Structure formats: structure tokens, C-alpha cells
Amino acid sequence: MAAGLSYYKISMPLLTPFTTSFGTQTERIGYIFRLASGSVTAYSECVTGEEPHYSYEDNETAMHVIRNFFSPMIADLPQPRVFMERASVIKGHNMAKAALEMLLWDYHSRAEGIPLARRLGDSKGHADVGISIGMDSVQDMVRRIGSAVEKGYRRIKVKVEKGKEFGILSAVRDSFPDIKLSADANTDYTLKDAELLKRLDRFNLVYMEQPLGHDDLLDHSRLARQMATPICLDESITDSAKAEQAFDMGACSVINIKPGRVGGLTESLKVASVCAERGGHCWVGGMLETGVGRAFNISLASQGNVDYPGDTSPNDRYFSRDIVDNPFHMVDGRIRPNDGPGTGIVVNGAYLSSVSLEQGSLLKP
Ligand SMILES: [Mg+2]
Structure with a gap:
């Protein structure tokens, strides 16, 4: 059956500006994809943004490779694994690949009438939820953490950068001595900062996330040998x-899995297996996704191998109104994946169009 593939370039304001060591984001500008064939309609989201800060990919590079290379590969509606074999001729561009790979997971799960969380494998039936707190004044971060603890989040992560880490972590630990706390540096340090980073051991963090270079393993393994805090x-x-190399080298004992970063759910499941086999831990991260991308993350985070709470907050943490009509709700720090086929989300087509800067067709049915 012929497939129609459309895209929507959306712009949605964030409820709270999100500051990391890369900068401050005030809106989510990204691509939503819609695949329709027969009576089945599937959706996915590309996690790229306007600027290549997190990795080399951005919205324009993603649309370039999706339009010119990846779209024709899904015209016959292949299974996700078959698409990944075809797409392997293109080096990198994992976020672009993941957008179509996840679209196919949703499509086939919907076509078979199976919830995605179950089609992926061994679902616990819920995702344990943590929260990522962007940098702000220390008082505001402490206030926001207090409110997150009250709401029942199971792990608090604070964004830090070089020079601000002690102020932030001291204030948070003074107010919340016992919470499960981690810190994410988003690559802001080098191995020359090892002495400074070792002093963070006193804060008893569950882990320190990505302190060093964006593609580094070796220096992380050197740092891990010096720090008591897990990397x-x-x-x-x-x-x-x-992931296997990182465990071989002792570069980390925990991995934040983002399906976009590793090229989709097929590879995410493999990373989770590696963590389990090596006695490590993993959790599912986030890229400020709308309710579309969020639904894939929650299905993945519900898998048995994912053993730490992830950054999969409910939709209303980020947007005043989402493009899905059935947003997730957190109860006791947990979110249940939808029961319906695929991701189970119901996209509001009129609202999606109203927040779209641009829309068009990549494959005609
Ligand atoms: Mg991170």
C-alpha cells in the first residue's frame, strides 16, 4: 500500500526558559512527521533544534537527509529494522534516522493493534520519572526543586556549568540532603578540571552526567578512575x-539513552541490553519533545532493562498546550504508557497546523 509522508515544522513556546551550559532555549522549534497508509496514521518527532549545540545535527541537516535520502527508503513501509539496514549507507545523522525509524515503529504497532511499549519487549507498564532543572538563580532552582519533590519526581537532575557547580549543588544539598540528585554538565569541563570535579564527590550524586567532551570516552575513563561519583x-x-567500548574502558557505569541520539528505538534497546549485561544502569533522557516524541520516550523508559528514573516529565511541565489531546499524567512519580495501539497519542490536527511555521509532503500516497 502506498504511504503518504508529511512534515510540519512547529514552533511552540516553552513554559519556562531552559538553560544548560549550551545556552537558553525559550521555544521548541522542530519537525513532526505524519505517515498515513490505508486506515493507519502514525506520527513521530525529530529531536533536532535550530542550532547544532547538542550535536552536529540541526533542523536543516535533518530535513536535508530525510527529504533526499531517508524518505524514499520508507515508501514501501518497511519494518524499523529493515529501514535501519537501508539507512546504514548514510553515516551518522542519527536524529534524522530516528525520526523515520520511530515513525515506522508507531505505524506497524498501530497496524497490528499493539501498544508500542509492548511491541518493544518487556514493559514494566510504567516509566519512573525524574526531572531536569535548567540553570537559573540558585534560589529559583531550589524553589523549583522543592515543587518537583512535592510532585513526586523520583530523581532530580540539575544542569551545571564550570564555575557554577559548587553554588548550585551546595544550595540544593543544604535544602534537600537526602534526595536522589544528579548533575549534568553537558560537556563543559576538560580533564584538566579533574581536581575540581573530584570535589563534587561530597554531594553524593547518583551520577555526574557527561562532564567532558561530546565524543570522548578515554578522558572520561581517566576521570572515572579518580572520582567516587559514578559517571x-x-x-x-x-x-x-x-556503549560496549565505554564499559570496556570504564568510561561510565550509567548511560542516558536518547532514541534520537542513537538512531531510534532498535538501537536504544541494544544500548539498554549492553547496560544490563555489563552490570551498569540506564535511563531515558529527553530533548524538550512535544507529546509526540515524549510518547516514544515513555514506551522505551517502561522497558525492564531501563532501571533508573528518566527525564520523561509529563507534557504540562514544558507546554501550556500540547499538540496531543491525551497528554501524560504522573502519579506517584510514574507515567504509564498509553494502552492504545502504537504510541496511543491522539494528535490534534488543527492545533498542529496552527503551531506550524511550514508544512509539506515528502511522499505522495
Ligand atoms: Mg545530558
Whole structure:
């Protein structure tokens, strides 16, 4: 059956500006994809943004490779694994690949009438939810953490950068001595900062996330040998082979899995297996996704191998109104994946169009 593939370039304001060591984001500008064939309609989201800060990919590079290379590969509606074999001729561009790979997961799960969380494998039936707090004045961060703890989030992560880490972590630990706390530096340090980073051991963090270079493993392994705090890698782990190398080298004991970064759910499941086999831990991160991308993250985070709470907050943490009509709700720090086929989300087509800067067709049915 012929497939129609459309895209929507959306712009949605964030409720709270989100500041990391890369800068401040006030809106989510990204691409939503819609695949329709027969009576089945599937959606996915590309996690790229306007600027290549997190990795080399951005909205324009993603649309370039999707339009010219990846779209024709899904015209016959292949299974996700078959698409990944075809797409392997293109080096990198994992976020672009993931956007179409996840679209196919949603499509086939919907066509078979199976919830995505179950089609992926061994779902616990819920995702344990943590929260990522962007940098702000220390008082405001402490206030926001207090409100997150009250709401029942199971792990608090604070964004830090070089020079601000002590102020932030001291104030948070003074107010919340016992919470599960981690810090994410988004690559802001080098190995020359090892002495400074070792002093963070006193804060008893569950882990320190990606302190060093975005594609580094070796220096992280050197740092891990000096720090008592476990190292979690995010940016550096671009596929399951990298995850194996990281464990071989002792570069990390925890991995933040983002399906976009590793090229989709097929590879995310492999990374989770590597973590389990090596006695490590993993959790599912976020890229400020709308309700579309969020639904994939929650299905993945519900898998048995994902053993730490992730950055999969409910939709209303980021947007006053989402493009899905059935946003997730957190109860006791947990979110249940939808029961319906695929991701189970119901996209509001009129609202999606109203927040779209641009829309068009990549494959005609
Ligand atoms: Mg991170």
C-alpha cells in the first residue's frame, strides 16, 4: 500500500526558559512527521533544534537527509529494522534516522493493534520519572526543586556549568540532603578540571552526567578512575558499539539513552541490553519533545532493562498546550504508557497546523 509522508515544522513556546551550559532555549522549534497508509496514521518527532549545540545535527541537516535520502527508503513501509539496514549507507545523522525509524515503529504497532511499549519487549507498564532543572538563580532552582519533590519526581537532575557547580549543588544539598540528585554538565569541563570535579564527590550524586567532551570516552575513563561519583554518559554514546567500548574502558557505569541520539528505538534497546549485561544502569533522557516524541520516550523508559528514573516529565511541565489531546499524567512519580495501539497519542490536527511555521509532503500516497 502506498504511504503518504508529511512534515510540519512547529514552533511552540516553552513554559519556562531552559538553560544548560549550551545556552537558553525559550521555544521548541522542530519537525513532526505524519505517515498515513490505508486506515493507519502514525506520527513521530525529530529531536533536532535550530542550532547544532547538542550535536552536529540541526533542523536543516535533518530535513536535508530525510527529504533526499531517508524518505524514499520508507515508501514501501518497511519494518524499523529493515529501514535501519537501508539507512546504514548514510553515516551518522542519527536524529534524522530516528525520526523515520520511530515513525515506522508507531505505524506497524498501530497496524497490528499493539501498544508500542509492548511491541518493544518487556514493559514494566510504567516509566519512573525524574526531572531536569535548567540553570537559573540558585534560589529559583531550589524553589523549583522543592515543587518537583512535592510532585513526586523520583530523581532530580540539575544542569551545571564550570564555575557554577559548587553554588548550585551546595544550595540544593543544604535544602534537600537526602534526595536522589544528579548533575549534568553537558560537556563543559576538560580533564584538566579533574581536581575540581573530584570535589563534587561530597554531594553524593547518583551520577555526574557527561562532564567532558561530546565524543570522548578515554578522558572520561581517566576521570572515572579518580572520582567516587559514578559517571553517566549522554552525548558520547551514539550507538550500542560505543556503549560496549565505554564499559570496556570504564568510561561510565550509567548511560542516558536518547532514541534520537542513537538512531531510534532498535538501537536504544541494544544500548539498554549492553547496560544490563555489563552490570551498569540506564535511563531515558529527553530533548524538550512535544507529546509526540515524549510518547516514544515513555514506551522505551517502561522497558525492564531501563532501571533508573528518566527525564520523561509529563507534557504540562514544558507546554501550556500540547499538540496531543491525551497528554501524560504522573502519579506517584510514574507515567504509564498509553494502552492504545502504537504510541496511543491522539494528535490534534488543527492545533498542529496552527503551531506550524511550514508544512509539506515528502511522499505522495
Ligand atoms: Mg545530558
